[in-house]
Amino acid sequence: MKTDILRARLLEAQLDLAHRREQSVILLLTGHAVTHKGRLVNELNHWLENRHTEVHALGPSSEERERPYWWRFWRRIPDRGRIGIFIHGWYGDALFARAERRLSSGAFRDRLAEIRAFEAELAAEGVVLLKLWMDIDRSTQRRQLQALQKDPVRGWQLNDTDWQRHLQHAAIGALGREMREATAADHAPWRRLDFRDPADQLQRVGALLRETLVAPPDAPSVVPGVVPDVASSAPSIRLADSRSKAALEKEPYAEQLAEAQGRLAINAREAARRRIPVVLAFEGIDAAGKGGSIHRITAALDARQYRVHRIAAPSDEELALPWAWRFWRRLPADGRIAIFDRSWYGRVLVERVEELAPEAAWRRAYGEIREFERQLLVHGTVLCKLFLSISHEEQLRRFEARAAKPHKRHKLTEEDWRNRERWDDYREAIDEMFARTEAPGAEWALIACDDKRQARLRVLESVNQRLEARLVSPI
Structure with a gap:
């Protein structure tokens, strides 16, 4: 030619x-x-x-x-x-x-x-x-x-x-x-x-x-995935494992909160000094309290050190690229903290249950997620995955409370009510997510959140434990 x-x-x-x-x-x-x-x-x-x-x-x-x-x-x-x-x-x-x-x-x-x-x-x-x-x-x-x-x-x-x-x-x-x-x-x-x-x-x-x-x-x-889609060989948690403790009174909560946040501040400064990147991934049932828990974490951090990424429906730009692109691009530099309010697990949760992704795509995603998280760990990232759970009854009470308060009504949407109607479908998807994405260094922390105070303390404790486990290393 x-x-x-x-x-x-x-x-x-x-x-x-x-x-x-x-x-x-x-x-x-x-x-x-x-x-x-x-x-x-x-x-x-x-x-x-x-x-x-x-x-x-x-x-x-x-x-x-x-x-x-x-x-x-x-x-x-x-x-x-x-x-x-x-x-x-x-x-x-x-x-x-x-x-x-x-x-x-x-x-x-x-x-x-x-x-x-x-x-x-x-x-x-x-x-x-x-x-x-x-x-x-x-x-x-x-x-x-x-x-x-x-x-x-x-x-x-x-x-x-x-x-x-x-x-x-x-x-x-x-x-x-x-x-x-x-x-x-x-x-x-x-x-x-x-x-x-x-x-x-x-x-x-x-x-x-x-x-x-x-x-x-x-x-x-x-296209076949390279990473096999197999369940974790280690015993996995299940949503039913979350058990709420007795409600914590305000005064002891305030004391324990201050102590946990002070501990987090020290751990975060040391991670920054040692140039250790940190990724916190929050998932959970609607109204379980992700936003409140994230706020208690950020209150202990230097605002220059972290960024919160609130993941919603993908933008037009994100739809034009592979689904994992929007998570890769938000990864923190060494010494920084990225907090994901919803994360890459949306593909195997909401996208699965609401049929927003083909079955072949969300099934393939388990292996892709494991490989993504493995890459984070290979780089030296501290990865903390938290799932916040509440009972069916407590979710209804919180929905009704939001609807009754003018300054909180914006938090309640038709999508929340629709998701509630598919409670069993989400529960099945959540349990499979736990089973297929557990790995050393990428374990799930399941937080019972019927009592918000207990839940926030457990979130802080989970993050502190993960950071401290890494900080004891001389590297």
């Missing part, structure tokens, strides 16, 4: 993608040094409409190093209708770190498993992946490096890393084969491109991208 015809058809396919907004596309290029990756992307960018294209070729920033590894890639996922182009992307770190022996063989395999899970989740959410391995034999690579070194116009592009990659050519080639074999899938195929003249290579890449753009979209739900 002639260049001008291919260019016109590629642009037509891109504009159709932008108009339909059914899916996004990621083009990822990695491989050997001096295979024209940067030049290819620059030329391809001229062919495409820039308003619908994003190019990413940066190393991790200091901001990105203060968050879990995958945060920097999640925040750059293109929304529906757009193309994201990544040079090396999530493969470069693992490939070159292993070639330089900064990553052990076991850690390399672990990273490849994480990549498989990441790409499966993207594909299931409507992201189409095209991955290109740029190949070159060692002698041709050496000639290219020598020619570039002598070129007065383009010589500045050459650096010591390029020569280092040349010395590692055999290792990078072998690791590249292992990497491609471990991460190739129907939803994330690899294409290997031998080194060619830049103009010819641009034709090949442009044709592959157009082929990807015009292919009919697959149903996202058919």
Whole structure:
């Protein structure tokens, strides 16, 4: 196909993608040094409409190093209708770190498993992946490096890393084969491109991208999850396990509250000093008192250290991206605290019960949630998951009390009454959530909340215990 015809058809396919907004596309290029990756992307960018294209070729920033590894890639996922182009992307770190022996063989395999899970989740959410391995034999690579070194116009592009990659050519080639074999899938195929003249290579890449753009979209739900959807092997809690204690009088409550908040203030300052990130995830039955409990926590904290994220129905921007994106982007930097009033568990609770997500999607979410939380723990995050429970009778009493008070009526909605009618359905979903998302470091704290004072003290105690368990470590 002639260049001008291919260019016109590629642009037509891109504009159709932008108009339909059914899916996004990621083009990822990695491989050997001096295979024209940067030049290819620059030329391809001229062919495409820039308003619908994003190019990413940066190393991790200091901001990105203060968050879990995958945060920097999640925040750059293109929304529906757009193309994201990544040079090396999530493969470069693992490939070159292993070639330089900064990553052990076991850690390399672990990273490849994480990549498989990441790409499966993207594909299931409507992201189409095209991955290109740029190949070159060692002698041709050496000639290219020598020619570039002598070129007065383009010589500045050459650096010591390029020569280092040349010395590692055999290792990078072998690791590249292992990497491609471990991460190739129907939803994330690899294409290997031998080194060619830049103009010819641009034709090949442009044709592959157009082929990807015009292919009919697959149903996202058919993509298999990488993390098995299995119940926890450890004994799980059940909603019926919550038992309210006798009501606590005001005076002893005030004393215990002050003590617990003072303890939290000390723990939070020490976590900040040691640059430990903290994530608190609040879930619970309507009217159980999440807001009041969160207020008692934040009253003990420095306002500069925390942020409360109140999760409601997704915005238009969030609907255009994979569902987990809005939680990844809100993760705290090291030494900070993120408090989620509702969380990623909405997918297996309200979205399940109200049929807002297909069954395949919420069932797949158990494994995705476990992997998400595992990434938090690997980064060193203190994760505290709290579920606030009340009895059916106490919920009715609180609903009626809200309805009777003008300054609290806004808290009661038709959705609250509708959710109450599906009490048994929610109870089943909650118990399954407990069973399938318990893991070491990511256990649930089930808080009985018929008595608000007792509940708030238990919430503070749960958070303090989780922080103190981490702070006893010298790391």
